Amino acid sequence: MDNRPVKMNEHTNLLQLEEHIYPLVDVDKPNVFRNLFPYDEIPKIAFNDRIVPHNMPEQIWITDTTFRDGQQSRAPYSTEQIVKIYDYFHRLGGPNGIIRQCEFFLYSKKDRDAVYKCMERGYRFPEVTSWIRANKKDFELVKEIGMKETGILVSCSDYHIFYKMKMTRKQAMEHYLSIVRECLETGISPRCHLEDITRSDIFGFVIPFCVELMKLMEEYRIPIKVRACDTMGYGVNYAGAVIPRSVQGIIYGLTTHAGVPSELIEWHGHNDFYKAVSNSTTAWLYGASGVNCSLFGIGERTGNTPLEAMVFEYAQLRGTLDGMDTTVITEMAEYFEKEIDYHIPSRTPFVGRNFNVTRAGIHADGLLKNEEIYNIFDTGKFLNRPALVAVSNTSGLAGIAHWINTYYKLKDQRQVDKNSALVAKVKEWVDAEYDSGRVTVITDNELVVVITNACKELGIVL
Known part of the structure; x- marks a missing residue:
């Protein structure tokens, strides 16, 4: 004879026979x-x-x-x-x-x-x-x-x-x-x-x-x-x-x-x-x-x-x-890299340097038109990390301007556009790289060096 008690499960609101x-x-x-x-x-x-x-x-x-x-x-x-x-x-x-x-x-x-x-x-x-x-x-x-x-x-x-x-x-x-x-x-x-x-x-x-x-x-x-x-x-x-x-x-x-x-x-x-x-x-x-x-x-x-x-x-x-407050995640990642000297692999979701960087030319074109096409959510809002487009031979002046604005977090009047002398300088250097036979995308560190030198030459402060 089975005398195990039957009890009400408050989570499911169903009668449940006590287990063995x-x-x-x-x-x-x-x-x-x-x-x-x-x-x-x-x-x-x-x-x-x-x-x-x-x-x-x-x-x-x-x-x-x-x-x-x-x-x-x-x-x-x-x-x-x-x-x-x-x-x-x-x-x-x-x-x-x-x-x-x-x-x-x-x-x-x-x-x-x-x-x-x-x-x-x-x-x-x-x-x-x-x-x-x-x-x-x-x-x-x-x-x-x-x-x-x-x-x-x-x-x-x-x-x-x-x-x-x-x-x-x-x-x-x-x-x-x-x-x-x-x-x-x-x-x-x-x-x-x-x-x-x-x-x-x-x-x-x-x-x-x-x-x-x-x-x-x-x-x-x-x-x-x-x-x-x-x-x-x-x-x-x-x-x-x-x-x-x-x-x-x-x-x-x-x-x-x-x-x-x-x-x-x-x-x-x-x-x-x-x-x-x-x-x-x-x-x-x-x-x-x-x-x-x-x-x-x-x-x-x-x-x-x-x-x-x-x-x-x-x-x-x-x-x-x-x-x-998810923006703290980005602060922690920066703290680990700068203060603790811990290297986070660049493609690590949410915290890697390149987790929301679009590199493929056709993808970059879509993201420049509407970032929702190739970004998982508003990474600028939730992580203080706006979507980036990697610079390559297909980026053009608009792509380079977008990279500068997002990487340096330039807002409103501080933003550069494709007619900027700075953008033209960077584009000139990028074209020279690919004319000499380069096939890979330009790295962030390379661009920072080129932009820093161009800013000094042009008397610009980002």
């Missing part, structure tokens, strides 16, 4: 899904056509790991640089705090100094959180600093449990739960980083473990967050793909089978297979309120989900920026 209980499946040998991850072959994406419903939370947001995961792949930022970037995040996230949190290391004095200085700013958002080693001493440090939440590593695949930690699943779960309980005893809210979730046994370990986390949350009345970490970038967002690679399958399992509320679920993706952005968006669509990102995608190996990408994913899904 999934107990821990302790195993003698690790299940490393060798059929999906053969290692000496390319990983396989398999399907069983089990479809789960969209479950977009009422609120979604972005959290940041630039100062944690992002710092693991580059030289550490100085305290001053961290505070400056934190200020940028506050401005970018806007009054509604769409950028909800930033996580920090606490190991070194420099790390702690940065945390104190950021907390002194008094911003409500982004909230300052930490990532620590899972021990009593570090929990006390978090409490002493005045943080309400900290991240704890709880690796969940058999690759980590058996091969790295040398434990069984039962031992690992007991170990993790004791650590979480220690954290709760200090009054700190734990954020459990489920490392390598896309190679884990979802029903045999992840869901039973998260069920126990929810029991601890009920006991201590302190929120416990779950961060689903696609550590190796194996996640896919294809409908009907099998777990553990299915992003929507993982999120559905956490919400429906483990009972984790959407506002306590984050997705943390890596870009090893170019899927970080699409997987993060999918996590939102299927029930995770948070997606964890790093600025410009800087992070371990191929990097994390780029924060600036998810800002525009948010706007596309919600139909609004909800107060975010």
Whole structure:
């Protein structure tokens, strides 16, 4: 006789039969899904056509790991640089705090100094959180600093449990739960980083473990967050793909089978297979309120989900920026290049030097007539980056004038037109380049040198 209770789902307003209980499946040998991850072959994406419903939370947001995961792949930022970037995040996230949190290391004095200085700013958002080693001493440090939440590593695949930690699943779960309980005893809210979730046994370990986390949350009345970490970038967002690679399958399992509320679920993706952005968006669509990102995608190996990408994913899904100031993205890109000496590849969406530069002659002609034809949106409005047309042998006087006006951001009476002596000088140089056999477009740096010299010769100030 089936006595499972029938409950109303407040999100769908449909009666729902409570799901089965999934107990821990302790195993003698690790299940490393060798059929999906053969290692000496390319990983396989398999399907069983089990479809789960969209479950977009009422609120979604972005959290940041630039100062944690992002710092693991580059030289550490100085305290001053961290505070400056934190200020940028506050401005970018806007009054509604769409950028909800930033996580920090606490190991070194420099790390702690940065945390104190950021907390002194008094911003409500982004909230300052930490990532620590899972021990009593570090929990006390978090409490002493005045943080309400900290991240704890709880690796969940058999690759980590058996091969790295040398434990069984039962031992690992007991170990993790004791650590979480220690954290709760200090009054700190734990954020459990489920490392390598896309190679884990979802029903045999992840869901039973998260069920126990929810029991601890009920006991201590302190929120416990779950961060689903696609550590190796194996996640896919294809409908009907099998777990553990299915992003929507993982999120559905956490919400429906483990009972984790959407506002306590984050997705943390890596870009090893170019899927970080699409997987993060999918996590939102299927029930995770948070997606964890790093600025410009800087992070371990191929990097994390780029924060600036998810800002525009948010706007596309919600139909609004909800107060975010996207022009700050351009300021951050300029700061990284000029002050931190970090090179952003020129074709990187939204922040690369050439992301909205049209080079093909026929495209340039269309953009000069109406920039909507070849520009993704009003990049001048949202990023302070007007669309540019690269200069070549087909640009003509009008194309060169357009380049000068947009590159130097000349407005109204300061703009030059195709009859300008400056434009004529540049056109003369461009023609000479192509008459001598050049076949490539003129670079920005070349044009700046030519324009600077021409301005000096003509006595012009741009």
